[in-house]
Amino acid sequence: MTAGVGAQENQPPGLSGGTPVVPQVVRRRWRPQPKASWLTQSLFYVLLTGVSILFIYPFIWLLSAAFKPRGDTFDNALIPHDWAWNFTGPHLADPAPQYLFNVAPAARWLFNSVWISFLGATLTMFVSAMIAFAFAYFRFPLKNFLFAILLGTMMLPGEVTMIPVYLLWNTIGKFTLAHSWLPHIGTNTQYPLWVPNAFGSAFYIFLMRQFFLGIPRDYFEAARIDGDGYFSMFRRIALPLAKPALIVVFIFEVQAKWFDLMTPLIYLRDQATWTVPLGLKFLLDRFNLAGGGVPNYQVIMAGTLLLVLPMVLLFAAFQKYFIRGIATQGTKG
Amino acid sequence: MASVTAGTTAPGPSRARRWLAGFREKEARTAYLFIVPWIFGFLVLTLGPMIYSAYYSFTNYGVSQIAGIDPVKTVGLKNYRQLFHDHYIGLALKNTFEYGLMMVPARIIVALLLAMMLMKIGERAGGFFRTIFYIPHITPPVAIGVLVLTLFNGGYGIVNKALAHIGITGPYWTITPGWIKPTLAIMDVWACGGTMVILLAALYGVPRHLYEAASMDGASKVRQFFNVTLPMISPALFFCFIILTLAALNQFTVAYTSFFGTQTGGNGPDAALFYAIYLFEQAFKFFNMGFASAMAWLLFAISMVVTGINIFVTKRFVFYQGAERS
Numbered sequence: 001m002t003a004g005v006g007a008q009e010n011q012p013p014g015l016s017g018g019t020p021v022v023p024q025v026v027r028r029r030w031r032p033q034p035k036a037s038w039l040t041q042s043l044f045y046v047l048l049t050g051v052s053i054l055f056i057y058p059f060i061w062l063l064s065a066a067f068k069p070r071g072d073t074f075d076n077a078l079i080p081h082d083w084a085w086n087f088t089g090p091h092l093a094d095p096a097p098q099y100l101f102n103v104a105p106a107a108r109w110l111f112n113s114v115w116i117s118f119l120g121a122t123l124t125m126f127v128s129a130m131i132a133f134a135f136a137y138f139r140f141p142l143k144n145f146l147f148a149i150l151l152g153t154m155m156l157p158g159e160v161t162m163i164p165v166y167l168l169w170n171t172i173g174k175f176t177l178a179h180s181w182l183p184h185i186g187t188n189t190q191y192p193l194w195v196p197n198a199f200g201s202a203f204y205i206f207l208m209r210q211f212f213l214g215i216p217r218d219y220f221e222a223a224r225i226d227g228d229g230y231f232s233m234f235r236r237i238a239l240p241l242a243k244p245a246l247i248v249v250f251i252f253e254v255q256a257k258w259f260d261l262m263t264p265l266i267y268l269r270d271q272a273t274w275t276v277p278l279g280l281k282f283l284l285d286r287f288n289l290a291g292g293g294v295p296n297y298q299v300i301m302a303g304t305l306l307l308v309l310p311m312v313l314l315f316a317a318f319q320k321y322f323i324r325g326i327a328t329q330g331t332k333g
Numbered sequence: 334m335a336s337v338t339a340g341t342t343a344p345g346p347s348r349a350r351r352w353l354a355g356f357r358e359k360e361a362r363t364a365y366l367f368i369v370p371w372i373f374g375f376l377v378l379t380l381g382p383m384i385y386s387a388y389y390s391f392t393n394y395g396v397s398q399i400a401g402i403d404p405v406k407t408v409g410l411k412n413y414r415q416l417f418h419d420h421y422i423g424l425a426l427k428n429t430f431e432y433g434l435m436m437v438p439a440r441i442i443v444a445l446l447l448a449m450m451l452m453k454i455g456e457r458a459g460g461f462f463r464t465i466f467y468i469p470h471i472t473p474p475v476a477i478g479v480l481v482l483t484l485f486n487g488g489y490g491i492v493n494k495a496l497a498h499i500g501i502t503g504p505y506w507t508i509t510p511g512w513i514k515p516t517l518a519i520m521d522v523w524a525c526g527g528t529m530v531i532l533l534a535a536l537y538g539v540p541r542h543l544y545e546a547a548s549m550d551g552a553s554k555v556r557q558f559f560n561v562t563l564p565m566i567s568p569a570l571f572f573c574f575i576i577l578t579l580a581a582l583n584q585f586t587v588a589y590t591s592f593f594g595t596q597t598g599g600n601g602p603d604a605a606l607f608y609a610i611y612l613f614e615q616a617f618k619f620f621n622m623g624f625a626s627a628m629a630w631l632l633f634a635i636s637m638v639v640t641g642i643n644i645f646v647t648k649r650f651v652f653y654q655g656a657e658r659s
Contacts, residue, residue: 044450045458051447052465055523058480059468061491065483074489127370134367141355143364150371153379157583157636159612159629163389163622164382170399199374230363259473261586266617277475277586284479285595297483304479311471323467326527327534 059308066298066305070097073297086302094293100302103287108272109279110306112190113258116275120194121253125246128200132208133234137220154202165192166266192267193260193275197253204249207328211245212238248325251318258311276307390626399620412627422628424603425611426635428514432607433581435518441573444528449562451529452536463533470526477520478590482507485516507591510604517587517605528573535569536562564652571651575643582636585609608632 065073069084089099100106134140135147166187173186185191215238223233239246264278274282283303287296315322346354355361365372390412397403416422447466451459472480485492487505496503506516539562547557563570584607592605593614601610612632616625 041454044454048447048450048454048462052462055466055469057491058472058484058523061484062476062480073483074486076489076491076494131368131371134364138360138364138367140358140361140364141352146368146372149375153375155636155640156379156383157579157629157632159583159609160386160626160633161379161382163616163626163629164385165378166617167385167399167622168377168382196374196378198370199378200371205371230360230367234367255471259475259586261475261590262613265613277473280475280479281590281594284482284590288482300479301483304476307473308476311473312468315468315471319464322471323463323530326530 059312062301062304062308065301068298068301070294070296070298073301084298086298098287098296098299100283100299100306103296103299104279104283104303105272105274106276106279106303106306109274109276110310112273113275113277114310116190116193117254117257120197120257121250123194124197124201124204124253125250127198128204128249129208129239129242129246130234131200132205133212133238135205136209136212137217137238138230150202150205154206162266169267187267188269188273190268190273193257193263201253204252207249208242208245211242215241244321244324247318247321248328251314251321252325254314255311258307276303280304280307386626386629389623390630392623394622394626396620399622408623412624415624416627416631421606421611422631425606425608428604428606429582429584429608432514432517432584433578435514436521436581437574437577439518439522440525440528440577441532441570443522444525444573445532445570447525448529448533448536451533463530466529467526469524472524474586475590477524478587481516481520481587481591508602510602513592513602513604517584517591520587528577531569531573532566535566539565567651568653571643571647575640578639578643579636582632582639583609585613589613 060078061076064078064080066086067083068075068077068080069082069086072080072082072084075081084097086097086100088101091102092098135143135150169187169192171186173184173188176182176185219237219241220233223237228236259277260275261277261281264275265281268274268278271279271282280300280303283300285291287299289295356365391407391409392398393406393408393411398405447462451462454462484490485506487493487503487508490503490506492506493503504512506512543561543565544557547561552560588601588605588607589610593601593610608628609632612625612628615621615628
């Protein structure tokens with residue numbers, strides 16, 4: 001194990017609320033580092049500023065391109081010469097410039113993406129926490145065997161199970177369509193996108209188990225002496241203490257869902273059911289130069305902004321957790 | 334559980350019986366209640382599909398079998414033999430490896446350089462730059478695909494405009510076959526923030542007294558880097574290496590967004606045909622489920638071999654604190 005930002009550091013001091021601070025869960029301060037001379041430092045500042053500009057430039061370019069009229073996308077001006085609102089407007093036939101929300105049900109896509117991300121992330125967060133708690137705290141036969149299997153499933157590429165799982169959903173879909181009293185569940189519905197989250201995810205279970213192992217057993221023994229059942233112990237002690245880890249899992253899963261193109265591509269046919277990544281892929285294919293007719297790059301750029309901006313806002317709100325979560329991964333050894 | 338029952342001569346319940354009795358404990362029953370979602374998910378969404386996938390890879394499972402028109406027939410090793418005869422497989426593997434060889438080292442080196450610079454400029458400014466460098470990492474891959482096509486557009490893109498300023502005629506990044514994979518790798522380097530944060534955390538974990546001891550022994554900065562920093566952060570480097578290698582093997586979204594789909598009539602450039610894309614097309618465009626399953630198992634085998642090599646290398650070079658160096 002490396003020394004460094006361990007799982008324990010996921011617990012910032014202020015976040016444990018009314019619960020007592022767990023002894024092990026103390027945030028280690030980052031060690032002050034030997035500082036370089038002022039010459040090297042200013043050289044680094046210049047270099048880092050240069051790299052920062054390179055790293056941020058695409059975002060500013062995108063933001064500006066989303067508000068340029070048709071034909072101006074590739075003038076590459078940082079501030080548009082002419083401003084244009086490319087999101088809504090009157091319906092005009094094809095030679096006229098198009099508007100994002102007119103050419104596609106983009107509002108539906110946004111709603112679908114938000115809904116699926118939050119539902120999937122919430123489900124996987126609670127279920128993974130429950131499973132992780134069982135692996136961390138309870139003693140039961142076959143525990144190590146099952147946990148080894150769980151770790152093993154992390155090695156399996158998704159491509160192996162992708163096809164049979166698709167065929168399974170296909171079969172479920174045929175079955176539910178044949179029985180009209182059942183709701184339609186299967187391919188071409190959104191269920192395949194979030195239902196698997198209800199069964200937990202190996203990586204998150206592993207992450208949360210590490211966190212729970214850092215909480216002293218005495219806490220739970222004390223709760224049991226107070227007459228708590230196993231589930232209320234989990235709900236009253238484990239969950240509140242694990243809040244930072246829960247947030248990390250939630251954010252990771254929202255991000256994974258928001259990024260995912262392949263699953264919607266496999267399962268969704270009707271435009272109204274699409275998510276933003278799949279919708280943007282459609283916009284790109286339809287309105288770029290290869291799409292035929294006059295390209296409407298301003299629609300593509302508006303759609304890209306629609307996909308990028310929510311993640312940036314989420315990052316702005318939960319920056320600490322994004323970075324802590326990622327930093328924790330590497331120190332698992 | 335034969336080994337458990339053997340050798341129990343002591344009176345009282347046998348070990349097997351006691352082991353079985355373990356299931357009847359309240360704690361065990363509660364535990365199984367807690368993990369039953371995972372067990373169900375594992376059986377239905379992992380183990381079952383694995384068995385089916387293995388079975389399909391030996392059959393002619395295709396579009397007429399899904400529709401129920403033709404019966405499913407086992408075809409022996411035909412799909413696996415086809416892996417060697419289909420020249421797109423070789424092409425896709427070559428593309429994927431080439432891309433991985435560019436992307437993984439470039440991303441780790443750039444991330445390490447950035448992290449080391451951040452270490453030297455103090456906590457406050459370092460935190461600011463760290464946030465800036467992390468932001469590209471949260472760009473959805475489909476958006477990166479769009480940026481590939483627009484920023485790196487050969488005729489109008491900003492990259493070639495900028496290069497023209499310093500007197501370089503930029504190539505047609507997204508059209509010239511030789512430049513497609515480097516372009517994707519450049520975008521991956523741009524999104525190196527995650528790798529950088531992991532390495533930064535590892536760098537902060539290196540105890541300062543090691544540097545002090547090294548400099549007292551007269552070690553130069555370069556020597557300190559190779560003899561103190563690198564060994565101390567090698568577990569994190571190793572972790573990044575495995576994660577990025579697997580990511581390169583599974584590269585799909587960015588390349589698919591930029592070069593495949595209906596825009597190209599379904600036929601993307603050969604230079605952008607990555608293994609995961611070819612697998613996806615075989616499975617969900619041509620519905621050659623049998624062949625695609627065989628492809629998936631080949632990918633699994635390759636991932637295993639790559640990870641195995643990584644672990645072998647780790648044993649020699651990675652230094653875990655507190656463990657004896659072998």
